Amino acid sequence: MRKLIVTSALSASLASPALAATGPFFSLRNTDFVVLLGFLLFLAVLVYFKVPGLLGKQLDKRAEGIRDELDEARALREEAQTLLASYERKQQEVSEQAAQIVANAKQEAENAAAQAHEELKASIARRLATAEDQIAAAQASAVKEVRDRAAAVAVAAARDVIAQQTSAADKDRLIDESIADVGAKLH
Template identity: 60%
Template sequence: MTRLTTIFLALAASPAFAATGPFFSLRNSDFVVTIAFIVFIGILVYFKVPSKITGMLDARAVQIKADLEEARALREEAKALLASYERKQKEVKEQSERIVAAAKAEAEAAAAQAKTDMHQSIARRLAAAEEQIQAAENSAVRAVREEAISVAVAAAGAVLAKQMTAETAQASIDAAIQQVDAKLH
C-alpha cells in the first residue's frame, strides 16, 4: 500500500502535473517545493537538529581552542628546549675550544721540553764522546810510552850487555845496592 502511495505522490509531483494551474495548487512545482522545504525545516526544528548542530559546532570550537592552547604550550616548551639545547651547544663548543687550546699549549710545552731534553742529551753524548776520545788518547799515549820504555830498556839492555864485563857488572850491582840501602834508611 505504501508503495502505491509513493508512486502516486511521485507522479503527482512530476513537472508535467505541476506546470499547469495557479500557484497554490499541488500541480505547481514551485508551490510543492516550497511546502516540501517548509516541512523539511519543520522536521529539522522538531528534532532539534539546529541546536544539536550548534552544540556539535560549539564542542568542536572548544576542542579546537583546547588544541590551540596545547599547541601554544607545546610551542613554548619547544622554544625553551631549543634555547636550552642552544645554550648546551654553546657551552660544549666553548669547552671543546678550551680543551683544544689546553691541548695545544700542552703539546707546545711538551715539544719545548723534548727540545730541551734533546739538547741536554746531545750535550751529554758529546761530553761522553769527548771523555772516550780523551781516554783513548791517554791510553794510546800510555801504550806508546810503555812500548818506548820497553824498547829503550831492551836497547839499553842490549847496549849494556855489549859493554858490560864481569867487573862492571859487579860494580853496577854494588852501586845499586848502596842506592837502595841509602833510600831505605
C-alpha cells in the same frame, strides 16, 4: 481515510513529470510549490525540536575543543622552543668546551714537544761529553801506551848499549853498588 487515498491517487496522477511545472504556482499540482512546502515543513520541524540550537551547541563545543587544542599546541610549541633554545645553549657550551680541550691539548703537545726537544739536546750534550771523555781517555791511554812502549824500547836499547859498552869489571862494580844500595834501604 478514503478521502486520503483518493487524494493521494489524484495527486499521484496529477504529479506526473509532464505536468510538473505547469499551472499556477500556489497549487498542489505544481511540484515546485509542493517541494517548497515540504522544505518549509522540514525547517519548521527542525526549529520545533530545537535542532539549530543543538547544532549550535555542538559547533560551539567543537570550536571550544579546537581552541583548546590550539592553545595546547601553542603551549607545546613554546615549550619546544624553550627546549630548543636550551639545547642550542648546551650545544654552544659543549662546542666551547671542545674548543678549549683542543686548545689545551695543542698547548700541552707543544709543551711536551719543547720539553722533549730540550731533553734531546741535554741527552745529546751528555752523549757528546761522554764521547769526548772516552776519546780523551783513549787518547791518554794511547799516549801512556806509547810512552810505556817508548820507555821499554829506550830501556832495552840502553841495556843493549850499556851491555855492549861496559866491561866485565864495570859490571861487577855496578852489581856490588846495587846490592849495597838495596841493603841500605832495607835496613
